[in-house]
Amino acid sequence: MALAKGDPVLSMHGIVKTFGGVRALDGANLEVEAGNIQGLVGQNGAGKSTLIKILAGIHRPDAGSITIRGLHCPHLTPRQVEHLGIHFIHQDRLLVPTFTVGEAMFLGAEPGIGRLPFLNRREMARQATTILRDHFDVRLAGGALISELTPAERQIVQISRALLRDPAILVFDEPTAALVRREVDRLFEIIRRLQAKGITIVYISHYLSEIESLCDQVTVLRNGVDVGHVSLKSSSTTEIVSLMLNRDIDEMFPKRAVPIGEPVLKLNEVSARGAFNEISLTLHRGEILGLTGLLGSGAKELVQSLFGLVRLHGGTIEIGSERTKVSSPPSAVSKKLALVPEDRRAHGVALQMSVRENVTLASLQRFVCFGFLQPGREKTATNELIRKLSIHTASQASPVGDLSGGNQQKVVLAKWLSRQSALYLLDEPTVGVDVGAKVEIYRLIGELAEQGAGILLLSSDLLELLGIADRILVMYRGQLAGEFNPANSTSADLLSCATGTSAVSEYVNAVSAESGR
Amino acid sequence: MTDEGNGQNRESPKEPAREGSVGLMEPPVATTKGDGPPINGALLLRAGSLMGFVLVIAYFALVAPGFLSVGNITNVLEQSAILGVLSFGMTIVMIAGGSNVITGGIDLSIANNLGLSAAVYAILLKTGQPDIVALSLTLLTGLAVGLLNAIAVVSIGILPLIATLTVMNICAGFELVITQNTVLQASSPLLAVLAGDGPFGIATLAYLLLIIGLILIAVIEYTPFGLRLYAVGGFREAALAAGLSVNRYIATSYILSGICASIGAVLSVALLSGSSTGSGDMLLSVVVTALLGVVFSRRLVPTISGSLLSVLFIGFLINGFQLTNISSYWVNGVEGLLILFAVATTSLVRRREA
Numbered sequence: 001m002a003l004a005k006g007d008p009v010l011s012m013h014g015i016v017k018t019f020g021g022v023r024a025l026d027g028a029n030l031e032v033e034a035g036n037i038q039g040l041v042g043q044n045g046a047g048k049s050t051l052i053k054i055l056a057g058i059h060r061p062d063a064g065s066i067t068i069r070g071l072h073c074p075h076l077t078p079r080q081v082e083h084l085g086i087h088f089i090h091q092d093r094l095l096v097p098t099f100t101v102g103e104a105m106f107l108g109a110e111p112g113i114g115r116l117p118f119l120n121r122r123e124m125a126r127q128a129t130t131i132l133r134d135h136f137d138v139r140l141a142g143g144a145l146i147s148e149l150t151p152a153e154r155q156i157v158q159i160s161r162a163l164l165r166d167p168a169i170l171v172f173d174e175p176t177a178a179l180v181r182r183e184v185d186r187l188f189e190i191i192r193r194l195q196a197k198g199i200t201i202v203y204i205s206h207y208l209s210e211i212e213s214l215c216d217q218v219t220v221l222r223n224g225v226d227v228g229h230v231s232l233k234s235s236s237t238t239e240i241v242s243l244m245l246n247r248d249i250d251e252m253f254p255k256r257a258v259p260i261g262e263p264v265l266k267l268n269e270v271s272a273r274g275a276f277n278e279i280s281l282t283l284h285r286g287e288i289l290g291l292t293g294l295l296g297s298g299a300k301e302l303v304q305s306l307f308g309l310v311r312l313h314g315g316t317i318e319i320g321s322e323r324t325k326v327s328s329p330p331s332a333v334s335k336k337l338a339l340v341p342e343d344r345r346a347h348g349v350a351l352q353m354s355v356r357e358n359v360t361l362a363s364l365q366r367f368v369c370f371g372f373l374q375p376g377r378e379k380t381a382t383n384e385l386i387r388k389l390s391i392h393t394a395s396q397a398s399p400v401g402d403l404s405g406g407n408q409q410k411v412v413l414a415k416w417l418s419r420q421s422a423l424y425l426l427d428e429p430t431v432g433v434d435v436g437a438k439v440e441i442y443r444l445i446g447e448l449a450e451q452g453a454g455i456l457l458l459s460s461d462l463l464e465l466l467g468i469a470d471r472i473l474v475m476y477r478g479q480l481a482g483e484f485n486p487a488n489s490t491s492a493d494l495l496s497c498a499t500g501t502s503a504v505s506e507y508v509n510a511v512s513a514e515s516g517r
Numbered sequence: 518m519t520d521e522g523n524g525q526n527r528e529s530p531k532e533p534a535r536e537g538s539v540g541l542m543e544p545p546v547a548t549t550k551g552d553g554p555p556i557n558g559a560l561l562l563r564a565g566s567l568m569g570f571v572l573v574i575a576y577f578a579l580v581a582p583g584f585l586s587v588g589n590i591t592n593v594l595e596q597s598a599i600l601g602v603l604s605f606g607m608t609i610v611m612i613a614g615g616s617n618v619i620t621g622g623i624d625l626s627i628a629n630n631l632g633l634s635a636a637v638y639a640i641l642l643k644t645g646q647p648d649i650v651a652l653s654l655t656l657l658t659g660l661a662v663g664l665l666n667a668i669a670v671v672s673i674g675i676l677p678l679i680a681t682l683t684v685m686n687i688c689a690g691f692e693l694v695i696t697q698n699t700v701l702q703a704s705s706p707l708l709a710v711l712a713g714d715g716p717f718g719i720a721t722l723a724y725l726l727l728i729i730g731l732i733l734i735a736v737i738e739y740t741p742f743g744l745r746l747y748a749v750g751g752f753r754e755a756a757l758a759a760g761l762s763v764n765r766y767i768a769t770s771y772i773l774s775g776i777c778a779s780i781g782a783v784l785s786v787a788l789l790s791g792s793s794t795g796s797g798d799m800l801l802s803v804v805v806t807a808l809l810g811v812v813f814s815r816r817l818v819p820t821i822s823g824s825l826l827s828v829l830f831i832g833f834l835i836n837g838f839q840l841t842n843i844s845s846y847w848v849n850g851v852e853g854l855l856i857l858f859a860v861a862t863t864s865l866v867r868r869r870e871a
Contacts, residue, residue, distance in 0.1 A: 078760065079760060082760065088758075090758065094752065094754050094755035094758040094759075095752070095755055096747065096748050096751035096752040096755050096756070097751065097752065098747065098751045098816040098817070098818050099744075099747070099748070099751065103744060104755075107744065107745070107748050107755070107756075107759045107761075108745070108759035108760050108761060110741040110744060112741070117740055117741070118735070118739045118740055119739055119740060119741055119743075119744055145816060
C-alpha cells in the first residue's frame, strides 16, 4: 500500500453494461480514494450490484475503463482482482456450513504439513483463532463448525478470510442484512479499525443510517448512472435521499385525509400467556393504527394472535361489532382479516410459483366456475393489481423468487388486495424493501384505508409510523405503554416510551379509556 | 409464524437481544432462525449409530458361534471388498455433488460400470491378452464411463440422477453385447494372487479393501484436494468465491468413481473367477452404504471412513443372517430400512441445525 491517503486507488469510469437489451449501467463512475470509507447507495435496480460484479471480474463491461492502484485493467478476471488486493464480503456469507472456522478461512490456500501435501488442520485452527482474537477480539475456537456460528460471527470469519489475503480494498456488499443492531455496531467498529490499518473500504447499502454513520464519501446511483458524489462531512442524508429518489423526502409519506368510520375491531382486555396482558384497543374503518414495541414487548404476538397464530387466554375480540373468536388462520381469513407477515419468504409467498398464482392464491373462489379455474379472469385481475401496485415483473408467469424484495412484498399485498378484506394486519411491511418500493407500499396502505378498511400497522420503523399512521400505540413488556398522535410526537417520544425510559408511560394525546394499563 | 417462536427459543445466548429494532430508518432486523447452540443431534446420531453397530455385532457374537473368529472376520472383509470399493466411489461423487437428494451428486452407473469393466477384463484375458494389457484396458473402461458421466453432468448440465441413470443403461447394454448374457470364465496369474491369501493366511481381497480404504481416507479427508471437494459439494458459491474451478472437481469425482468401479471389477473377476451377470443388483447396497456412512461423521457429510464402517456393518449383518440361518432375502428389506433411517435422521438433524 504505497498510496498515500486520499490518492485515487480505484476508479471506474463511464461503465456501460447491457443485459439482453436492458441497460443496467449507463456510463456509471465510481472513484475511491485510498484510506477512505466510500459508500455506494442506490435503490434496488439502480445498478449497484452490476457495478460491483464488474469490479469483481464476474461481468465484463460493454464500455468504460477501470483503473486499480494506478494499473489500467481492461479485462478484469476474478483471479486478477484478487491479485490486485480487492476482496469482497458478500451479503450471503459464502462459507461452507460443514467446515470448521479454520477450514473455511483457509479454503483455497491451505497450509500443508511441512512439505507433505496433507492438510494441517491444527495450524489452520490455531491461526484462525489467533486472527479472530487479535483483529476482532472474538473468542472462537478455530475448530468450531460454521453452522454453529451466529450470522455476525460468520461475517467476521468472512472478513478474516479476506484479511488473510492482505487486502488493499475491501468491498462490503449489503453486509448487515442478517445482523441485529448490536452486531451492526460491532461490524462498524471493525470496519473503522480496518480503515485505521490503511485498508480502503467500499460499503454498499441501502440503509442510509448506516451510510451516514460510516462513510466519508458517498456515490449515489440511479438508473445506472452516478447522479451524485456527496461528502458526508458537508451534507446530510436528506440530500442523498432526494438524489436516490429524484424527489423530495416529504413525498415519501403520501398523506391522505380519510374520514374515520365506525369501529371495525375492538379488543377488550385480551391476554396471551407470556406475551401480553389485558390489551384493549379499538380500530376504526379508514384508520391506520400504528403499533410498535421492542422484541419481547408482545406487539408482534398481539398481531399474530389476531390472525389465530398465537392463542389468547382471556379477553374478547369484536370484529365489526360482533363478538368472535379467531382460532386459526382460516377462521381469520373467513372473517375478512388479512395478514402480511414480516418473513415473506417463509410465510408470505411461494417463491417458485408465478406472480399470478401467488396473487390469486388467497382468493381462488373468486375465479372458479363449476369447479374450474378461469384463467382469463385470473389474468385480468392480476394485470390490474400489477399495474396498480407497480410490481416490476417480466410477466405474470415469472416466478416470484425472481423479483426483488420490494416487489415480492408488493405481491404479498396484492394477494390480500385481491380478496378485499375489511381488516389488514401488516407486520413490518417494508422490511428489506428499498426506498422507492416503500413509497409505493405507503401509497397502497393509504388507498386501503381510503376504501374503508381498518389497518393495524406493526412496524419498528418509527419514521414510517409517524409518516403514515393516524394513531400510534407503543407496547412495553406486554402492556400498552402509550398512545401518540403523529402530528405532535417525535421519534424520540416513541423510542423512550418503547424502551421504558420515560418515567411513567407518556400519554401525549388524550388517552382513550380502554387503552389503560 | 408459530415456528418463529420456536426459532427464538433456540436463540443462542451469544446473540444479543434485538433491542435496537426500534429506530429511525434503522436496518430492519431479519429473523435469524435456528442459529442456536447445536442441540448436537449429530453427536447423538453418531453415538447411536456406532452403538447400533456394536449391538448388532454383539448379538450375532452371542447367538452365532464363530461369528467373531478371525476366519469369519476376514471372510466378511473379503466378501465386502467389492461393495466397499464401489461405495468409496459413490461417496466421492456424493461429497463433490452435495447432499441434495434430487440435484446432488450420485453415480447410478457405478454397479453396471463394474459389470461392463468385468466383462472387458474377462474377455481380454480369454482372448489371451497379458495381465498388464487387460488390467490397463479395464481401468481405462471404468475411467471412460466416469468421463462420460462427467461430460453429461458438468458439460451438458444434466441432473446427475438422470445422467448417470442413462449411462447405467449404456453400460448394461455394452456388457450384454460383450458377454451375450453369459458368465465368462477367466484366469491369470494376477487373478490367482488376488483370489488367494496374503500374509497370515488372510485373504488378499481383505487386505486390498483396507489398503484402498486407507489411501482414499488419506486423500479425501486429509488433503487440500479432499477439502476442496467438500467445499464444492457443501456450498458451491463459496467454492467459486474461493477461486476453485468447481466443474473440474465435480468432473474429477465422477472419473474417480468410474476408476473405483473398474477396480471393483478386477476384484470381482478374481473372487468369482470370471465375469458375472447381474452386477446392477449391487446398486442399492452401494447407495445404502454411502448414505449410511453419513451418520458416522461429526458434520453429517459423506466420508470414506464412514462408508467403510457401513460397508462392514452390512457385511457383518449379511454374514450374521447366514450364520443364524435367516433367509438372505431379508437383506434387501433391511437395506431399504437403513436407507430410510440414514436419510431421515440426517435430514432431520440437518434441518434442526441448519
